[in-house]
Amino acid sequence: MHILIDIAGGIALLLWGIRMVRTGVTRAFGSAIRRGIAVATRHRLTAFTTGMAVTGILQSSTATALIVSSFGGRGLIALPAALAVMLGADVGSTLVVQVLSLDVSWLSPLFLLIGVVGFLRTEDSKRRNLSRIMIGLGLMLLAIRLIMLASHPLRDAETLSVVLRPLTDEPLLAILLAAVLTWLAHSSLTVVVLVMTLASLHVISLQLALALVLGANVGGAITPLIMTLGQPPAARRVPLGNLLMRLTGAAVCVWTIPYVMPYLGIISFDIGHRVANFHTAFNLALAIVFLPFVGGVAAIVMKILPEQAVADDEKQPRYLEQSALDSPTVALSCASRETMRMGDVVADMLARSMEVFRRDDSNLVKEVERCDDTVDSLHEAIKLYLTRLARNELDPSESRRTVEILSFTTNLEHVGDIIDKNLMELANKKIKAHSSFSKEGFAEITSMHAQVVANLQLALNVFNSGDLMLARKLLEQKVHIREMEQRFSEAHYARIGAGRLESLESSSLHLDVLRDLKRINSHVTSVAYPILEDAGQIASSRLRAVKPSEDNSQPPATDPNTESR
Numbered sequence: 309m310h311i312l313i314d315i316a317g318g319i320a321l322l323l324w325g326i327r328m329v330r331t332g333v334t335r336a337f338g339s340a341i342r343r344g345i346a347v348a349t350r351h352r353l354t355a356f357t358t359g360m361a362v363t364g365i366l367q368s369s370t371a372t373a374l375i376v377s378s379f380g381g382r383g384l385i386a387l388p389a390a391l392a393v394m395l396g397a398d399v400g401s402t403l404v405v406q407v408l409s410l411d412v413s414w415l416s417p418l419f420l421l422i423g424v425v426g427f428l429r430t431e432d433s434k435r436r437n438l439s440r441i442m443i444g445l446g447l448m449l450l451a452i453r454l455i456m457l458a459s460h461p462l463r464d465a466e467t468l469s470v471v472l473r474p475l476t477d478e479p480l481l482a483i484l485l486a487a488v489l490t491w492l493a494h495s496s497l498t499v500v501v502l503v504m505t506l507a508s509l510h511v512i513s514l515q516l517a518l519a520l521v522l523g524a525n526v527g528g529a530i531t532p533l534i535m536t537l538g539q540p541p542a543a544r545r546v547p548l549g550n551l552l553m554r555l556t557g558a559a560v561c562v563w564t565i566p567y568v569m570p571y572l573g574i575i576s577f578d579i580g581h582r583v584a585n586f587h588t589a590f591n592l593a594l595a596i597v598f599l600p601f602v603g604g605v606a607a608i609v610m611k612i613l614p615e616q617a618v619a620d621d622e623k624q625p626r627y628l629e630q631s632a633l634d635s636p637t638v639a640l641s642c643a644s645r646e647t648m649r650m651g652d653v654v655a656d657m658l659a660r661s662m663e664v665f666r667r668d669d670s671n672l673v674k675e676v677e678r679c680d681d682t683v684d685s686l687h688e689a690i691k692l693y694l695t696r697l698a699r700n701e702l703d704p705s706e707s708r709r710t711v712e713i714l715s716f717t718t719n720l721e722h723v724g725d726i727i728d729k730n731l732m733e734l735a736n737k738k739i740k741a742h743s744s745f746s747k748e749g750f751a752e753i754t755s756m757h758a759q760v761v762a763n764l765q766l767a768l769n770v771f772n773s774g775d776l777m778l779a780r781k782l783l784e785q786k787v788h789i790r791e792m793e794q795r796f797s798e799a800h801y802a803r804i805g806a807g808r809l810e811s812l813e814s815s816s817l818h819l820d821v822l823r824d825l826k827r828i829n830s831h832v833t834s835v836a837y838p839i840l841e842d843a844g845q846i847a848s849s850r851l852r853a854v855k856p857s858e859d860n861s862q863p864p865a866t867d868p869n870t871e872s873r
Contacts, residue, residue: 314458315502322451322498328444330368331634331700336437338635341365345375345385345393352392352599359396364403370494372397373532373547374631381543387606394550395595395602401528402588405500409584413453419446433703455505472512479519479562486523487530496528500587508580514572517583518565522558525590529554541613549602549609557594622653623685628693636706639697643690643713644772647720650686651768653679654720657727658764658828662757664735665750665821673732673739680728687721690714712838716771719831723764726831730824734817743813746803752796753821759789760829767832776843779836789829793822 334341341362363372376393379385385393423442430436475482490499500521507517529551536544561568572582598605627645632638657679664672694710702710738744745753763785770778800818840846 311458311461315455318451318455318458319493319498319502321447321454322501323493323495325444325447325451326367326495326497328447329441330366330371330444332437332440332444333366334371334635335637335700336434336441337365338632338638339641342375342632342635342638345372345379352389352602355389355392356396356399356595356599359393359398360400360403361396362393363397363400367401367404367497369394369397369401369496369528370531370535371631371634372400373529373550374535377532377536377539377543377546378629378631380546381540383542387545387549387609388602390546391549391553391602391605392599394546395553395591395599398525398528398550398554398591399588399595401497402584402591404497405504405584405587408448408452408501409504409578409581413449416446416449416453419443419449433706436703452501452505455502456509459505459509459511472516475519476513476516479515479522479565482516482519483523483526483558483562486520487527490524490527491530491534494531496524499524499527500583504580504583507583508578510579514569514579514582515565517579518569518586519562521583521587522562522590525554525587526551526558541615545606545609545613548613549605552608553594553598553605557590557597561590561593622682625686625689625693628689633693633697633700636697636700636702639693640706640709640713643694643697643710646686646690646693647713647717648768648772650683650690650717650720651764651771653682653686654723654727655761655764655768657683657724658757658761661727661731661735662754664732665738665745665753668735668739670736670739673735677728677732680724683721683724687717690717708838712771712835715838716835719834722831723828726824726828731821734820734824738817743817745818746808748803749796749800749818752799753818753825756789756792756796756822756825759785759792760825760832763789763829764832767835770839771835774839776839776845779839780845782833783836783840786829786833789826793826796822 345358345362359372359376362375363369366372373394376385376390376397380387380390419442423439423444423446426439426442427436430439475485486499486503490496493499503512503517503520503524506512507514512520529547533544533547533551536547568586572585575585576582625646626649627642629639629642632642657676660672660676663669664676691714694714698707698710744750763782766778766782766785769775770782797819800815804812804815837846
């Protein structure tokens, strides 16, 4: 039990080291990697080499699969090209195993020293992520050494030999066991390294090790398929096609293991290297066989997962990619795009709200109210997405942008509520009472409404661009709308004083609409504050300095005679 705990601890450390490297790479170069995948997939060969390079850097074919699946789900990459990327990703994952099969454990202290010193000595996010990569590499090499040291006593363990001996004669059972272990660990690299270590120490036979490697390859394709189960068919086709290719390859190769083993001995005398070479050869063979026929594989996958004729659900987010959460820059870009979509829905609600007052259309009222359900749903989705993102370590600029998005989406949700709960309620009252605004009054409301709609569009531009001059212009509109509301209210009171019947009957509605439009504008213009505050262009207080002679809070002067008494 002590030995097994030591091995499990080494495996856990290896998994954590892999995660640190992947996290560091995605945070430092996530945007560039995703752009590279999107651009370099126009030809099968370039798609293959791109997948190999990206996975070699990320050290995870699962991460590559999730990125490619998200592109496939949005129609940004054709299915044959995506499958070519995955063939390259499978080969790329073997390159890391080849490096780890060498005796480079002496580099572990050096990587750890460089990584920790670099991480502690800088606050720059990119340098810290590069340091995180070095720490992860150091932990991986250290973990492999710990696993090897912990596994030494197993060579003489008779009980283990009795348990493992049947697996040698049952290769399909061995494949199934390795596939399950890989799925549980979410890392084929970890299982292959463990198998390689046990084989090099003669704990398991080479024949069993090769069968387990095939199982690890199959299990590595199962993980992304399960992780994309809740997504549309277009996003699930890439991992399914990859699984079909690996299953086919494993089913063919499992019967050739006894014939392949002698040739592996010609290439290398070290058993650990033989396992690593078999792992690489298997994935290279898959690429050679399937790369010319990825179109046929894509056709089979399309028949298994055909397009579903479903109506587009406006309440569901479109741009919140779960696979981007490991890369804060990309995730924030996704959240910003979804916020812009939410803003478009709110802008449509606001634009149609005046049409309701103009036409007295109760059906249009219900349509606007349904739009608020979409706004609420998108707000909740963005909030949960950013909450998950905040669990990662964010640098100050990323944290600030997260707060900005949350603040703006909250204000947009408030705008939607004002339109739904206030303006539409006022519209219903107007319809039921058959009342109407005066010609001059409705013109004033329309004018103010048009300015607020323009300010909302300006606010969306400010949120998207962060432009300082646009932010100043937007904030100036807050004063303009306040003055407009005051001027139009005074004009309304003047019409009442003149005895205008329409103004008298619609007075409450008229003033409430002006008030709600001003409230909407206040929420809209709030997006300018963080930008102007960062630039130091917001005064700490709007209160005018008071001269001592004007300060009424001074205590009254006491009567000298009274004071003496």
